[in-house]
Amino acid sequence: MATSKDIARIAGVSQATVSRVLQNMDNVDESTRQRVLDALRETGYVPNLQARAMRMRRSGLIGVVTGRLTNPFYPELLDALAEEITSAGLRMALWTTDEPASSTVAVQAIQGSAIDGLIFTTATSKDPALRQAVAQQLPIVLVNRSIARLQCDQVTSDNVAGGRLVAEYFLAHGRTSVAVVGGDDIISTSRERRRGFTKAFAQQGIEIPAHRQRKCDFTHDAARKVGLELLGSDDRPAAVFCVNDLVAFGVQDAAHQLGIAVPDTLWIAGYDDIPMAAWDRIDMTSVRQPIDELAKLAVDTLVRRIKKHDMPFSHRRFSAELMVRGSTGWAPAHD
Amino acid sequence: MATSKDIARIAGVSQATVSRVLQNMDNVDESTRQRVLDALRETGYVPNLQARAMRMRRSGLIGVVTGRLTNPFYPELLDALAEEITSAGLRMALWTTDEPASSTVAVQAIQGSAIDGLIFTTATSKDPALRQAVAQQLPIVLVNRSIARLQCDQVTSDNVAGGRLVAEYFLAHGRTSVAVVGGDDIISTSRERRRGFTKAFAQQGIEIPAHRQRKCDFTHDAARKVGLELLGSDDRPAAVFCVNDLVAFGVQDAAHQLGIAVPDTLWIAGYDDIPMAAWDRIDMTSVRQPIDELAKLAVDTLVRRIKKHDMPFSHRRFSAELMVRGSTGWAPAHD
DNA sequence: AGCTCCTATGCATTCGTATTCACGCGAAGG
DNA sequence: CCTTCGCGTGAATACGAATGCATAGGAGCT
Numbered sequence: 001m002a003t004s005k006d007i008a009r010i011a012g013v014s015q016a017t018v019s020r021v022l023q024n025m026d027n028v029d030e031s032t033r034q035r036v037l038d039a040l041r042e043t044g045y046v047p048n049l050q051a052r053a054m055r056m057r058r059s060g061l062i063g064v065v066t067g068r069l070t071n072p073f074y075p076e077l078l079d080a081l082a083e084e085i086t087s088a089g090l091r092m093a094l095w096t097t098d099e100p101a102s103s104t105v106a107v108q109a110i111q112g113s114a115i116d117g118l119i120f121t122t123a124t125s126k127d128p129a130l131r132q133a134v135a136q137q138l139p140i141v142l143v144n145r146s147i148a149r150l151q152c153d154q155v156t157s158d159n160v161a162g163g164r165l166v167a168e169y170f171l172a173h174g175r176t177s178v179a180v181v182g183g184d185d186i187i188s189t190s191r192e193r194r195r196g197f198t199k200a201f202a203q204q205g206i207e208i209p210a211h212r213q214r215k216c217d218f219t220h221d222a223a224r225k226v227g228l229e230l231l232g233s234d235d236r237p238a239a240v241f242c243v244n245d246l247v248a249f250g251v252q253d254a255a256h257q258l259g260i261a262v263p264d265t266l267w268i269a270g271y272d273d274i275p276m277a278a279w280d281r282i283d284m285t286s287v288r289q290p291i292d293e294l295a296k297l298a299v300d301t302l303v304r305r306i307k308k309h310d311m312p313f314s315h316r317r318f319s320a321e322l323m324v325r326g327s328t329g330w331a332p333a334h335d
Numbered sequence: 336m337a338t339s340k341d342i343a344r345i346a347g348v349s350q351a352t353v354s355r356v357l358q359n360m361d362n363v364d365e366s367t368r369q370r371v372l373d374a375l376r377e378t379g380y381v382p383n384l385q386a387r388a389m390r391m392r393r394s395g396l397i398g399v400v401t402g403r404l405t406n407p408f409y410p411e412l413l414d415a416l417a418e419e420i421t422s423a424g425l426r427m428a429l430w431t432t433d434e435p436a437s438s439t440v441a442v443q444a445i446q447g448s449a450i451d452g453l454i455f456t457t458a459t460s461k462d463p464a465l466r467q468a469v470a471q472q473l474p475i476v477l478v479n480r481s482i483a484r485l486q487c488d489q490v491t492s493d494n495v496a497g498g499r500l501v502a503e504y505f506l507a508h509g510r511t512s513v514a515v516v517g518g519d520d521i522i523s524t525s526r527e528r529r530r531g532f533t534k535a536f537a538q539q540g541i542e543i544p545a546h547r548q549r550k551c552d553f554t555h556d557a558a559r560k561v562g563l564e565l566l567g568s569d570d571r572p573a574a575v576f577c578v579n580d581l582v583a584f585g586v587q588d589a590a591h592q593l594g595i596a597v598p599d600t601l602w603i604a605g606y607d608d609i610p611m612a613a614w615d616r617i618d619m620t621s622v623r624q625p626i627d628e629l630a631k632l633a634v635d636t637l638v639r640r641i642k643k644h645d646m647p648f649s650h651r652r653f654s655a656e657l658m659v660r661g662s663t664g665w666a667p668a669h670d
Numbered sequence: 671a672g673c674t675c676c677t678a679t680g681c682a683t684t685c686g687t688a689t690t691c692a693c694g695c696g697a698a699g700g
Numbered sequence: 701c702c703t704t705c706g707c708g709t710g711a712a713t714a715c716g717a718a719t720g721c722a723t724a725g726g727a728g729c730t
Contacts, residue, residue: 051716386686
């Protein structure tokens, strides 16, 4: 591989001048610039990014820490992040970790300046590496999940409001006997969605009994089992809110297996509006987050944070939107 | 951030000795080693990966080029690759590109030695950057898709055999009036799957007419439209083979919309066995590739290739497995 | 002509680490 | 007692690009 020194020799200039051309500086004579450009083209020169990164103290790499990609919401978010990162002229390093995310290696990568900053999509308040990184004021942005009082930039959507949207829709249609499924209180998104939902009911004087509030893993399988329990008894709810779509699909399958008609006798709503939710046979009502906006703001914020360390931390919440579909009674007019 | 020079000062040794300790060399006295280790611990030293990479001419970063993550097969493969890369003590850089994949930036990243090697999951023979990278003998491994006669390591599963599996299953059950949907001949996987399928029928003297061989994008939506056309006429096939699961789900939804009973009057089979295929309401017969093995071998091969440039190129094919489900008549015994 | 000023360029240094080379010192051997 | 060897260590250098500083040379002014 040709180095800038080689280019210098070929063009008959010093390495410094080559560097100046590469950096598009204007204090270079037009004729020499051309000679250098010719040499660059001729050799197919590609700058050594390591050396450049070392000298500039900036690698152009953005790290992303995310959960396993088995929940299709994360690939969607990841795709959007990748798009933003690429169009900002940067590259992306990825860590997928099991929950609860322990992101030690990723944090070491910032400390070792292998990456310029880090985006967490699945942060938990228990993650020690995250805490340490924040304490050291490293450039970090939380997206999707939030952690109150953590001194770093956070970009989320309003999950409390999202949960409330579903509750209000249920209430407006007289479905007052409800259940809520899924979630782990350590995970901010599910905690908030659940809270928004239950609180809206509480405000109407309806307390959701404990056996109607079921935790479960964020998988189709776990949700199906919980669904069978929840819907198997005679005392079954008239509507179920699931804190994410995979869980909703599992409950939907449980209902199907039990011969419970959706939406006639049971309504189901999910969260995230992953692409499958819109498929005909699933047709799941779900709360949609503005993924592209989330990703865009997260990357923008991180890039600015990297440039300017001393900046007040921002905590931006986007609002979510209810996509009403067949699982809650809406009948499409098929074309 | 503390540097190795700082550590040297604290431990009262030279920077060279610190480096020797970091590299676990044995030509350093035990007492000095301890002093250095103490200093390292005390300061929470993290090596500068840029500098190390520059000196060692190895970054510890593996690049992965993949398509948009909207097809759940890629997240699955990506997850497996991430797992392998991490457990090899390496890090992963990711590019998601639109099809046909143009991977210029990724290739430049190797040339600029920002990454040590590259794994392509969605290679096409038309990609100029890929061709160039191969011509320069850069460390590259193709996984999932293959390109005949391309001088680089390739790890795939036997898509021809996979297509044949489906055909033989259809034939064994007397479903001889068939169609095949999806695919683009530039994409090796779909081309091979289709070929395996049609060839098996041809060997039984059955030619599948052209209007029963429909190309379409690898999306649920596109497939649904094609499905409506294909199944809308009176002359409809008794079984459809779709070159991937998203397409199969789209055709399944088209059948549902038209009121065609699956599996009674129509059989459908997909490919990739993405997680949703096993869900109750979908229950799609599909061909499963050994994703974990693919990922493991791909990473292993790349790591060896990076270490040893002159090695014969390997082209390994794993075999695939037919997962028979309800969309082709198999009835589960529900527990 | 002598002075200043500005432009274009080269030289030298820097980033943090790994590694080569050279050397001092103590032990072993004659 | 003088060599030889080997172990442990430090000094110096290289990796490739970016940049501060110095300077040559030309233009413009008095």
